[in-house]
Amino acid sequence: MSLLEVKDLKTQFFTRDGVVRAVDGVSFQLDAGETLGIVGESGCGKSVTALSLMRLIPQPPGKITEGSIMFDGQDVLKMDDDDVRGIRGNNIAMIFQDPMTSLNPVLTISRQISEALELHLKMDRSEARRRTVELLELVGIPSAKKRLDDYPHQFSGGMRQRVMIAMALSCNPKLILADEPTTALDVTIQAQVLQILKDLAREFRTAFILITHDLGIVAGMTQRVHVMYAGRIVEKADTGELYANPKMPYTWGLLRSIPRLDEVRKEKLVPIEGLPPDLISPPPGCKFEPRCQYRKEICHEREPDLIPVPNAKPDHEARCWGTQRVPGGGWLVDLDWQSEIGDMAVLEQIKAEVAQVAAEAERATPGDLPPGVSQKEGI
Amino acid sequence: MLTYVVRRVLLLFPTLFVVAVIVFALAHAAPGSPFDPNPDRPLPPQTVERLNRYYGVDRPLYEQFAMYMGNLVRLDLGRSLVQDRTVAQIIGQQFPVSAQLGLQALFLALAIALPLGVISALRQNSAIDHGGILLATLGTTVPSFVVAIFAIYLFGLNLGLVPLVGWGTPKHMILPTAILALGATAFLTRITRASMLEAIRQDYVRTARSKGLSEQTIVVWHVLRNAMIPVATIIGPATAALVTGSFIIEWFFAIPGIGREFVLSINRRDYPLIMGVYLLYALIIAVANLVVDIVYGLIDPRIRVSK
Numbered sequence A: 001m002s003l004l005e006v007k008d009l010k011t012q013f014f015t016r017d018g019v020v021r022a023v024d025g026v027s028f029q030l031d032a033g034e035t036l037g038i039v040g041e042s043g044c045g046k047s048v049t050a051l052s053l054m055r056l057i058p059q060p061p062g063k064i065t066e067g068s069i070m071f072d073g074q075d076v077l078k079m080d081d082d083d084v085r086g087i088r089g090n091n092i093a094m095i096f097q098d099p100m101t102s103l104n105p106v107l108t109i110s111r112q113i114s115e116a117l118e119l120h121l122k123m124d125r126s127e128a129r130r131r132t133v134e135l136l137e138l139v140g141i142p143s144a145k146k147r148l149d150d151y152p153h154q155f156s157g158g159m160r161q162r163v164m165i166a167m168a169l170s171c172n173p174k175l176i177l178a179d180e181p182t183t184a185l186d187v188t189i190q191a192q193v194l195q196i197l198k199d200l201a202r203e204f205r206t207a208f209i210l211i212t213h214d215l216g217i218v219a220g221m222t223q224r225v226h227v228m229y230a231g232r233i234v235e236k237a238d239t240g241e242l243y244a245n246p247k248m249p250y251t252w253g254l255l256r257s258i259p260r261l262d263e264v265r266k267e268k269l270v271p272i273e274g275l276p277p278d279l280i281s282p283p284p285g286c287k288f289e290p291r292c293q294y295r296k297e298i299c300h301e302r303e304p305d306l307i308p309v310p311n312a313k314p315d316h317e318a319r320c321w322g323t324q325r326v327p328g329g330g331w332l333v334d335l336d337w338q339s340e341i342g343d344m345a346v347l348e349q350i351k352a353e354v355a356q357v358a359a360e361a362e363r364a365t366p367g368d369l370p371p372g373v374s375q376k377e378g379i
Numbered sequence B: 001m002l003t004y005v006v007r008r009v010l011l012l013f014p015t016l017f018v019v020a021v022i023v024f025a026l027a028h029a030a031p032g033s034p035f036d037p038n039p040d041r042p043l044p045p046q047t048v049e050r051l052n053r054y055y056g057v058d059r060p061l062y063e064q065f066a067m068y069m070g071n072l073v074r075l076d077l078g079r080s081l082v083q084d085r086t087v088a089q090i091i092g093q094q095f096p097v098s099a100q101l102g103l104q105a106l107f108l109a110l111a112i113a114l115p116l117g118v119i120s121a122l123r124q125n126s127a128i129d130h131g132g133i134l135l136a137t138l139g140t141t142v143p144s145f146v147v148a149i150f151a152i153y154l155f156g157l158n159l160g161l162v163p164l165v166g167w168g169t170p171k172h173m174i175l176p177t178a179i180l181a182l183g184a185t186a187f188l189t190r191i192t193r194a195s196m197l198e199a200i201r202q203d204y205v206r207t208a209r210s211k212g213l214s215e216q217t218i219v220v221w222h223v224l225r226n227a228m229i230p231v232a233t234i235i236g237p238a239t240a241a242l243v244t245g246s247f248i249i250e251w252f253f254a255i256p257g258i259g260r261e262f263v264l265s266i267n268r269r270d271y272p273l274i275m276g277v278y279l280l281y282a283l284i285i286a287v288a289n290l291v292v293d294i295v296y297g298l299i300d301p302r303i304r305v306s307k
Ligand SMILES: Nc1ncnc2c1ncn2[C@@H]1O[C@H](COP(=O)(O)OP(=O)(O)OP(=O)(O)O)[C@@H](O)[C@H]1O
Pocket: A013, A015, A020, A022, A040, A041, A042, A043, A044, A045, A046, A047, A048, A049, A058, A061, A062, A213, A279
């Protein structure tokens, strides 16, 4: 059984200007210990998806209008508020984008980590404090013991995000949602923080969903990737498969716009032309159609489904007429996508990272938990 | 922290000196003299001259200033030009009345405004919220003398529940305290509500929710303390404004406070009294700010001064 199974999730915001269809029929599943990347441009519904999983959508104006979220065999959307609170922080934890504003400025670091330990694991204050030191050491905060009673403003951005990771890991959750955990940090710190997240999630055997707008980041981080656009998943694949064999013009666009550290690449960085559609009144057919250079008549008329693509691994799906062998479709199936993207050096580098993740996932065997961590029972 | 407090207390002295200079200059820049000829009660010229000499009003300004500062250092604020009391005596007798009235009003205002503001914010658009907004609007828009007239008429004349005017028994204090508290309550309710709403939509509240904390824990631990930071900074000036006495209320209810005395002293050009009360006010405001800064540091670690 999957750890998480999301079916046809729809989350909408009822605003004065109309109904924003922020997440519009998203389905995916995740096994225990598995890692998944959700990638897409700003505003495509990544954060709303993650917040929906924990029922943290501000209501009003937001509302989850349809779908089911089966977590560990229970539908999160059907739970009462107490049960949802019992899951939050305990079974599903979240790391937010901006470590500057996501920590409470008037509470000490130790308080902010301990409160979840006291709540969910029923630790007393001194026990929770001791555990907090261990957690802070785990995420690599120097002289953790001395820094327990420091306040967030006394930490740098990268250190604060480590604190957030420690907080997310504190109750040994089964799933961590990391929503652009490094976007607010500078590049060198980004790499460190991602490495810590990856290592610890593996040690704790925690499944995680990494949300980012940068396809380059998920490469070395997750086993599978889902590409989102305008509130929908538009391409799903194993990470290796996605980089080796991307199918959708939108995914090609994302690959082309991966920022790299070296200067040459920076100059050639090609953002996708145009803007994502207005989610109040999106285009009638394919949501990417207004910006797609491969579009045909059919793209404007009807919206394609998310279905398996030919010439690919079986669980590789795309939402694009060009990849579907239906009447009037399929014109992208045999296209040489590599010549469409250009710059292969980047992709080679990414593929190396992907291979490494796959190897690491192979190696990770059950039973090698770090000291002091016990595998949690079902809910 | 302690050295910080000591340093701030020491800083009060230069502040007060500057205030003394300004007050002295302003009082003397105002045209006229306390012994200007009064058509109703003509004084013989020799008397005026003698009075001027006795009080030093005829001396050059710098001499008057030196004299004033010399006395000030010995805490001698001089004698009233009009009344047969020293300034220190007047302040000593009348400031406590205003201070008591002001502090009562402050506590009443806080007791109403803090819970009301918090609940209004937590239950937006509920009956309590609308009531709070109504009170806040009325309290800031309706002048206190209108409320005073209305209240005296209703509670004093019609219902006969409380004495009309005067000071001394608790019954005397009810109306003026309540009316004085009204403006402050309105103001503090607004600030409390606004800063609660501001705090509630911060990212760290979402983080707290993501940890599974109950709404109650979130409000008490994560929201309230942040929301109280702006409120705390307002309480200082509000206290200063309340304890320095309200002319209108003291005058309306015939309360022997310093607020009424001060306005009368300005009309009478009672220089020593004006200057004395001004200095008192400056001291109160400076102390209020000092207390706010210390409290601020206790609530908000970001500006806490080390050691
Ligand atoms: N509270 C809200 N009220 C109205 N609309 C909202 C609200 N929160 C999100 N939305 C809308 O939902 C859509 C998806 O937002 P979301 O935050 O999930 O995007 P995202 O993919 O996380 O983008 P980013 O990379 O900028 O974080 C956006 O169009 C946004 O305007």
